[in-house]
Amino acid sequence: MSEATSVVTRAAARSAWARRLQGWQGALVPVAAVVVALMIGAVVLVGLGADPVKAYSSMLEGAFGSVSGFTQTLVTATPLLLVGLGVTIAFRGGVINIGGEGQLIVGALAASAAALYLPLPGVLLLLAALIAGVLGGALWGAVPGALKAQLGVNEILSTIMMNQIAIQLANYLLRGPMIDPKEVEAGTRIAQSALLPADSWLVRLVPRTLLHGGSILALVMAVAVFFLLWRTTVGYRIRAVGLNPDAARYAGIPVKRYQMLALILGGAFAGLAGAVEVLGVQHRMLEGLSGGYGFSGIVAALFGKLHPLGLIPASVLFGGLLVGGDKMQRSVQVPDALIVALLGLVVLFVVGSDYIMRKRAAKAQSHE
Amino acid sequence: MNTSARTPLRELKMVDIVKRFPGVLANDGVNFDVRAGEVHALLGENGAGKSTLMRQLYGLYKPDSGQIIIDGQPRVFQSPADAIHAGVGMIHQHFMLVSSLTVAENVALGLASTRGPRLDLDRVAERIRGLAERYGLKVDPSAVVWQLSVGEQQRVEILKALYRGASLLVLDEPTAVLTPQEAQELFVTLRQMADDGHALIFISHKLHEVLALSHRVTVLRDGRLVGTYPTAEMTRADLARLMVGREVLLQYDRPPAQPGETRLQIDGLWAIGDRGVDAVRDFSLTVRAGEVVGLAGVSGNGQRELAEVLTGLRQPSRGKVTLNGRDVTHASPAERIAAGQCAIPEERMRTGVIKDFSVLENAILCDHSHRPFSRNTVLNFGEIAAHTRRLIADYAVKTPTAETPIKNLSGGNIQKLILARELCRKPTVIIAAQPTRGVDIGASEYIHHRLLEQRAAGTATLLISEDLDEIRALSDRIAVIFEGRLMGVVDAATATAESLGLMMAGTRQTE
Ligand SMILES: Nc1ncnc2c1ncn2[C@@H]1O[C@H](COP(=O)(O)OP(=O)(O)OP(=O)(O)O)[C@@H](O)[C@H]1O
Numbered sequence: 001m002s003e004a005t006s007v008v009t010r011a012a013a014r015s016a017w018a019r020r021l022q023g024w025q026g027a028l029v030p031v032a033a034v035v036v037a038l039m040i041g042a043v044v045l046v047g048l049g050a051d052p053v054k055a056y057s058s059m060l061e062g063a064f065g066s067v068s069g070f071t072q073t074l075v076t077a078t079p080l081l082l083v084g085l086g087v088t089i090a091f092r093g094g095v096i097n098i099g100g101e102g103q104l105i106v107g108a109l110a111a112s113a114a115a116l117y118l119p120l121p122g123v124l125l126l127l128a129a130l131i132a133g134v135l136g137g138a139l140w141g142a143v144p145g146a147l148k149a150q151l152g153v154n155e156i157l158s159t160i161m162m163n164q165i166a167i168q169l170a171n172y173l174l175r176g177p178m179i180d181p182k183e184v185e186a187g188t189r190i191a192q193s194a195l196l197p198a199d200s201w202l203v204r205l206v207p208r209t210l211l212h213g214g215s216i217l218a219l220v221m222a223v224a225v226f227f228l229l230w231r232t233t234v235g236y237r238i239r240a241v242g243l244n245p246d247a248a249r250y251a252g253i254p255v256k257r258y259q260m261l262a263l264i265l266g267g268a269f270a271g272l273a274g275a276v277e278v279l280g281v282q283h284r285m286l287e288g289l290s291g292g293y294g295f296s297g298i299v300a301a302l303f304g305k306l307h308p309l310g311l312i313p314a315s316v317l318f319g320g321l322l323v324g325g326d327k328m329q330r331s332v333q334v335p336d337a338l339i340v341a342l343l344g345l346v347v348l349f350v351v352g353s354d355y356i357m358r359k360r361a362a363k364a365q366s367h368e
Numbered sequence: 369m370n371t372s373a374r375t376p377l378r379e380l381k382m383v384d385i386v387k388r389f390p391g392v393l394a395n396d397g398v399n400f401d402v403r404a405g406e407v408h409a410l411l412g413e414n415g416a417g418k419s420t421l422m423r424q425l426y427g428l429y430k431p432d433s434g435q436i437i438i439d440g441q442p443r444v445f446q447s448p449a450d451a452i453h454a455g456v457g458m459i460h461q462h463f464m465l466v467s468s469l470t471v472a473e474n475v476a477l478g479l480a481s482t483r484g485p486r487l488d489l490d491r492v493a494e495r496i497r498g499l500a501e502r503y504g505l506k507v508d509p510s511a512v513v514w515q516l517s518v519g520e521q522q523r524v525e526i527l528k529a530l531y532r533g534a535s536l537l538v539l540d541e542p543t544a545v546l547t548p549q550e551a552q553e554l555f556v557t558l559r560q561m562a563d564d565g566h567a568l569i570f571i572s573h574k575l576h577e578v579l580a581l582s583h584r585v586t587v588l589r590d591g592r593l594v595g596t597y598p599t600a601e602m603t604r605a606d607l608a609r610l611m612v613g614r615e616v617l618l619q620y621d622r623p624p625a626q627p628g629e630t631r632l633q634i635d636g637l638w639a640i641g642d643r644g645v646d647a648v649r650d651f652s653l654t655v656r657a658g659e660v661v662g663l664a665g666v667s668g669n670g671q672r673e674l675a676e677v678l679t680g681l682r683q684p685s686r687g688k689v690t691l692n693g694r695d696v697t698h699a700s701p702a703e704r705i706a707a708g709q710c711a712i713p714e715e716r717m718r719t720g721v722i723k724d725f726s727v728l729e730n731a732i733l734c735d736h737s738h739r740p741f742s743r744n745t746v747l748n749f750g751e752i753a754a755h756t757r758r759l760i761a762d763y764a765v766k767t768p769t770a771e772t773p774i775k776n777l778s779g780g781n782i783q784k785l786i787l788a789r790e791l792c793r794k795p796t797v798i799i800a801a802q803p804t805r806g807v808d809i810g811a812s813e814y815i816h817h818r819l820l821e822q823r824a825a826g827t828a829t830l831l832i833s834e835d836l837d838e839i840r841a842l843s844d845r846i847a848v849i850f851e852g853r854l855m856g857v858v859d860a861a862t863a864t865a866e867s868l869g870l871m872m873a874g875t876r877q878t879e
């Protein structure tokens with residue numbers, strides 16, 4: 001490397017560090033928001049006659065305190081991270097993708113179908129199933145994308161509608177064409193597919209746990225998305241369109257096409273999350289597989305400041321909350337609804353604080 | 369709350385103000401004062417620290433050190449609310465009105481009503497009328513803001529400040545967005561306000577305005593105070609020298625044009641404006657290689673819509689546009705760029721830059737997909753940084769680093785970067801709309817030289833400007849637009865201010 005370029009890269013690295021540091025300060029805000037939400041939760045716990053110290057320590061213990069707890073946190077974090085990446089790309093492109101849930105379901109359906117019905121040997125089957133998941137999710141993102149680009153249909157509405165369609169589609173397929181023949185034989189007719197061939201399973205990383213290769217895939221994807229958004233012309237255009245569509249159009253960037261691309265990529269990642277959940281954890285498609293990850297992923301993305309790398313700790317933290325909340329409910333015997341409410345509070349505070357911070361920043365920077 | 373009952377401030381002093389931004393000392397021990405009854409002009413090059421100084425006065429930034437003293441009392445403003453409470457008002461260059469509300473509602477916004485919780489809009493409207501009449505601020509309180517022209521919106525902002533009892537008003541480049549006529553009307557208003565005992569701070573890059581309006585003038589340079597002078601003792605040349613450090617004439621020796629082939633041809637063009645009526649009507653014009661054609665006209669007569677059609681942002685309803693022999697009537701912006709056209713947009717913050725992008729990212733807005741800036745879609749930051757630093761150096765863009773978000777640059781420096789970016793692409797046709805709006809005189813001169821360089825290199829330039837001096841200094845031919853129609857095209861060498869003025873007012877060219 002020549003003298004001049006090394007100086008440039010060093011300078012770029014330095015300022016990038018400065019920016020990242022500012023980012024970390026900003027990252028304290030969602031953490032503080034979680035703490036405040038948990039404190040309010042503590043008051044409610046006391047009101048219900050439960051010991052909040054015990055409750056929260058069991059939560060922490062459950063999520064991070066043991067190998068089995070922590071691996072479970074990571075297993076939960078994996079689909080959150082993948083869905084969050086999709087949400088991040090869409091948000092950066094100025095489109096709001098609420099369709100993670102539907103995209104995840106369709107991705108999972110497509111991956112299962114590929115694994116069940118494609119006559120491929122060994123690792124090829126796994127690969128085909130993953131790709132099918134990506135394509136299924138992408139298709140589910142492409143429909144709202146095309147509707148927005150061609151007809152100006154609001155993507156918030158259309159992605160929510162696509163969620164409903166996906167749920168009904170899964171409903172039909174898992175009770176009809178894709179139902180496990182064994183379920184039919186036994187007469188139980190539980191809505192799930194047959195067990196997928198072992199060739200299509202993602203490798204288990206820690207014995208006797210559910211931790212699977214999908215977690216590593218998700219980490220790689222986070223880095224890939226970072227590269228896409230900040231190191232390629234495609235990402236540059238997506239971000240330009242998201243930040244200022246007028247200027248982007250003026251500069252010759254086809255705005256609608258890139259908004260559509262952002263939705264398609266968003267769907268692709270949610271679809272991958274579905275595939276990974278099927279191939280890594282359940283090994284079959286079943287109803288309720290998504291477990292709300294399609295929505296939690298949105299929160300994780302906001303938690304991670306809509307940054308692919310920020311999303312990594314954010315999804316682990318949020319995954320921990322989900323797992324730990326479960327454990328806490330069992331240990332202090334509070335109603336199920338309280339856990340849901342607590343997570344709701346966390347979401348409210350994180351999203352609310354983010355909104356306030358952004359408004360503040362906009363105010364401080366109102367130019368001229 | 370009756371805001372006007374507060375005693376008006378008599379004197380405001382800013383003492384030893386220091387304000388630092390990452391990599392920039394924006395204000396370096398500045399002393400500044402303004403008294404009731406005077407117009408105090410603030411002058412300085414782009415990035416000299418004028419807006420920064422005023423934002424501290426209005427509570428938008430906190431000084432790193434230094435004091436603000438009102439009538440002998442030191443004051444600390446945590447927010448604009450504190451400043452407003454102390455009687456300070458500020459008119460920003462970008463207005464902060466809610467476009468779906470009426471004038472009266474905008475004025476009343478955020479104020480406690482005079483009677484109980486119910487908003488008493490009739491009383492607000494009544495007081496607005498009183499203030500409007502006193503200061504010659506023609507505006508209808510029941511009009512909805514989005515229907516108002518830029519000049520009218522500015523009047524609403526002034527009314528809003530007055531309504532809140534401002535006795536000190538800061539106007540940051542108020543005339544940059546006004547037509548010369550509107551500017552004259554604004555001056556009448558400001559003089560009346562000063563006569564009534566208001567203190568006014570006026571920022572402008574137009575020296576003749578400063579000379580015509582102000583009592584005293586303070587010059588800043590690189591964040592430092594150069595001095596404060598009684599305006600009556602200063603000349604244009606004095607001010608230019610204090611600001612820039614040398615003579616600035618804004619007059620150019622131009623060799624006679626040697627127009628070549630036709631580069632841009634507009635035939636019978638019609639376009640519908642935002643309000644659904646024809647904004648451009650049967651407009652035809654030809655721009656040839658190696659010439660500058662100026663398009664003069666009072667703003668709001670279809671220039672903006674015409675520029676939008678020429679850049680591919682607006683679809684024409686009829687007519688034809690030919691660029692280098694190719695029909696581009698319905699071409700996308702990308703196709704026009706590929707065909708060798710570049711454009712300097714009128715609204716730089718809306719269409720010229722992406723304000724959350726860095727200077728570096730903005731420098732490649734049109735060219736990011738070309739070598740050497742990217743290869744197989746992967747951006748090459750080494751090349752991009754080197755290119756950006758060349759642009760920054762060539763156009764003397766003041767920025768701490770190439771990685772600084774462009775929104776942190778001063779207005780004029782943003783404009784310089786846009787020009788640098790567009791002109792370095794060796795265009796064959798330039799559409800330049802208000803290229804020196806908000807740019808200091810030194811930089812204006814520089815930009816003019818660059819445009820004339822392009823002319824010498826054989827580029828065809830369409831210069832759209834409200835500044836008749838700029839048009840006359842640069843153009844070979846001058847076209848005049850009125851209500852979307854071409855009033856005529858005259859030779860710049862023989863055109864008189866009177867004949868242009870008549871055409872701008874809607875008289876067709878005779879002879
Ligand atoms: N929020 C900010 N963050 C970082 N730097 C800033 C910020 N605001 C202003 N600056 C820097 O401070 C300097 C002074 O800027 P300022 O806007 O006060 O200039 P100005 O005199 O108003 O110029 P212009 O005539 O172009 O409007 C500039 O170098 C600018 O880049």
Ligand SMILES: [Mg+2]
Binds near residue numbers: 368420779
């Ligand atoms: Mg300024």
